[in-house]
Each structure stands twice: as structure tokens, then as C-alpha cells.
Amino acid sequence: MAEPAFCTILATNYLPKALALAETLKRYGNSGPLTVFLIDGTPESALPEQPGVRYMFPSMLPLTEREVLDLAMSYDLVEFATAVKPLVLQVLLADHEQAFYLDPDTYLTSPMVELVPTLVASPGGILLTPHYLEPVKPGGQFGEGHLLSVGVYNLGFCGVDRRAAEFLAWWWGHLRTECLHDAVAGLFVDQKWVDVGAVLFEAAPLRHYGCNVSIANLHERPIGRDDAGYYVASSGDRLRLFHFHAFDTSRPDELSTRMNESTSHLRAGNVAIDDLCREYATTLIEKEKVVGAPPPYRFGTDSSGRKITRRMRHAYRTSVQSGARVPSPFVAAESEQWSQWRRANAALVGRLMLSDLAKGVRCALPEEYDNLKKRLPGLASRFRRNVVENTGMWH
Structure with a gap:
């Protein structure tokens, strides 16, 4: 046209x-x-x-x-x-x-x-x-x-x-x-x-x-x-x-x-x-x-009405991008599997929070971070490889 x-x-x-x-x-x-x-x-x-x-x-x-x-x-x-x-x-x-x-x-x-x-x-x-x-x-x-x-x-x-x-x-x-x-x-x-x-x-x-x-x-x-x-x-x-x-x-x-x-x-x-x-x-x-009155956001809660946090979205996104098949919080038939997945992945949520914290420290305290890398190079390398997520400028 x-x-x-x-x-x-x-x-x-x-x-x-x-x-x-x-x-x-x-x-x-x-x-x-x-x-x-x-x-x-x-x-x-x-x-x-x-x-x-x-x-x-x-x-x-x-x-x-x-x-x-x-x-x-x-x-x-x-x-x-x-x-x-x-x-x-x-x-x-x-x-x-x-x-x-x-x-x-x-x-x-x-x-x-x-x-x-x-x-x-x-x-x-x-x-x-x-x-x-x-x-x-x-x-x-x-x-x-x-x-x-x-x-x-x-x-x-x-x-x-x-x-x-x-x-x-x-x-x-x-x-x-x-x-x-x-x-x-x-x-x-x-x-x-x-x-x-x-x-x-x-x-x-x-x-x-x-x-x-x-x-x-x-x-x-x-x-x-x-x-x-x-x-x-x-x-x-x-x-x-x-x-x-x-x-x-x-x-x-x-x-x-x-x-x-x-x-x-x-x-x-x-x-x-x-x-x-x-x-x-x-x-x-x-x-x-x-x-009329604005409706609540359809994807703001799971099928049971529980609010979905940014941290849980982060964990879900990370799992899906790794190739895992994750139960959907929006499909009622998968509600029980979703609840089980959410409880089972509390450690992933914690690791991703630690990743964000590590990035913040790296940006806010660059000299101290470099000193730590020099003193403990093996630990710093393993932490970067196993904990810090590769997103945005961290690729």
C-alpha cells in the first residue's frame, strides 16, 4: 500500500x-x-x-x-x-x-x-x-x-x-x-x-x-x-x-x-x-x-494470582535461554509444575543476584577489583566464569 x-x-x-x-x-x-x-x-x-x-x-x-x-x-x-x-x-x-x-x-x-x-x-x-x-x-x-x-x-x-x-x-x-x-x-x-x-x-x-x-x-x-x-x-x-x-x-x-x-x-x-x-x-x-477501569496486567501474576517478581523473571529467562523447558506460570494446567520449579530454583535466583552484585562492585570499585584479581587470579576467573552472567556490555 x-x-x-x-x-x-x-x-x-x-x-x-x-x-x-x-x-x-x-x-x-x-x-x-x-x-x-x-x-x-x-x-x-x-x-x-x-x-x-x-x-x-x-x-x-x-x-x-x-x-x-x-x-x-x-x-x-x-x-x-x-x-x-x-x-x-x-x-x-x-x-x-x-x-x-x-x-x-x-x-x-x-x-x-x-x-x-x-x-x-x-x-x-x-x-x-x-x-x-x-x-x-x-x-x-x-x-x-x-x-x-x-x-x-x-x-x-x-x-x-x-x-x-x-x-x-x-x-x-x-x-x-x-x-x-x-x-x-x-x-x-x-x-x-x-x-x-x-x-x-x-x-x-x-x-x-x-x-x-x-x-x-x-x-x-x-x-x-x-x-x-x-x-x-x-x-x-x-x-x-x-x-x-x-x-x-x-x-x-x-x-x-x-x-x-x-x-x-x-x-x-x-x-x-x-x-x-x-x-x-x-x-x-x-x-x-x-x-472503563484499567484491568490488571495479564502477565503480572501467575495462574494462581501470585505476583511475579523481576528476580523470578530473570531466573526464568536464564533457564529458557539455556535451552531448558520451563513450566509456564500463565498456563493453569502447568500450575503445579510451575510451583515446583519456582521452589527448586531458589538457588538460581540467588546466583543471579550475586552476579548483579558482582557487576555493581566491579563498576563501583574498579581498583579494588583489579587488586583482588591480582591476588587471587584463579578465584576471580572461576567467579567470572561461573557466576557473572554475560549480558549487555558483559559479553
């Missing part, structure tokens, strides 16, 4: 945000639907109908049912949602020349007319938005050092065409097992891998100041408003896509609820931002009424 595809990926609890995004995508000229991929949904899920929305589920991916369940157990919600991104884009490219991903908490404010021509002009058929387009002045809330932990690009947006097939396969090759929020391993879900992939596969940065604006880059992209709508005051670019990180309609004065301190001053000091937040809140509240 000549019309580009647009998609977003989320758990069902975020559905009101995805429906708000779909409404703005339709409002600003996209004739095709927004593909809403629900990581915890099924074709039997009771979902609201909305013009311009097409639902997609894990059963529609080129994975077996068991592979989906393994991913859902290996990863937490955010890790799972970001891990399947290249697969969803691959599926959409089977029927479309271009495919664009948007985070569910993004919101269009004008037509994104730059996307298709900029993607076509890119050398590798990959379009990404950097967090920053200018050097950051000292003293602000966010700095360039932040990018060392989260990556250069904000993967709340990306675009690909069919030339990116090799990149998507490479990206999935990493995300299948290492789409982790693990600072000690140098990983931040899908984003840090793209820092590498952008070079290997010739990705192009979208240097439009109005695309993927968020609380993290408002210092270089202050928002204004005129008769034509919202714009970026520093560049004159029209605001295209605003990224609402952790926006909560129950806290009406905040721009984001993710920060360690209040963000209300960012709204109080800028009428345009406050107007945009009020507009978004009005739309979200309408969608929340349509969807």
Missing part, C-alpha cells in the same frame, strides 16, 4: 492513551488506521471500537504461542512492549512501503508532513528522533550524561521502510533476549541497541524540532501558540508530536508524574504547555470513560 502504516504498542491499561493518539492521527490527515498492538490482549478481548483503530495481538506475530508466553514471563511490561517493536514493524511492512511507530502517550498537534519524504531520503530506510538536537547548557534538569544511560534516540518514535529489513532482523536478534532495563549491564530496553544499529544500518535523524517534544527537551524546544496552533518558539517549526511522559489525569497540575519533583511550574510558566495539557486531559478523560 502507498499509505504508510502507523502503530503503537502497549498493555491494555494504557488503552485510553492509544485511543487519544488515534483520534489525533485521524484528525491530522492520516487516512489509514492506527494499529494498536496489545501485548496482553487476545482476539477474544472485549475492546471498544473507534474509527481509525485496528487492534493487533501477540498471536498475529511470527511466534509460537509458547514463544509469546516465554517473552511475557522473561520481561516486565515495558520490556515486553519494547521487545516486540521490530516484529510489529516487520508485519506492517509486508503490506505497506513505510511503517511508523509512535508511543501510546504521544499526541499529534499538526500533520506530520515531513515523515515520508525524510524517510525516503534516508540512506538506510530508518528514521529516528534524537533526544536533543543541540548541546545542553550546564545547570539544567536534564543533561547529555542522561543519554549515556538511556541512549541517544527516543524510541517513542521511529520510522522504517522495506530497506530496513536487515536492521529489523538484527534489532529483534538482540531484543529477543536482551531487551532489559538493566543499568549495570549497560542496557535500556530497545534504545541503547539502536545507538549501535543507527551506525551499522545508516539511520537518519529527524532534525525537526517539533517532532517528539517532551519534558526532557523543552529546554531547547519551548512551546508557543498562535492562531495556527502550537509551535516551537526556538526554531519556528510547528509542533507535530508531543510526548506526554507519565501524564496522569488525576493530577491535573502536573506535566509529568515521573520526575522526583513537581513539574507544575512548567505549566504555570507557559500558557501554551498548560493549554496543551488541558486539551490532552480532556481527550484522555473521555477515552477513560469509554474504556
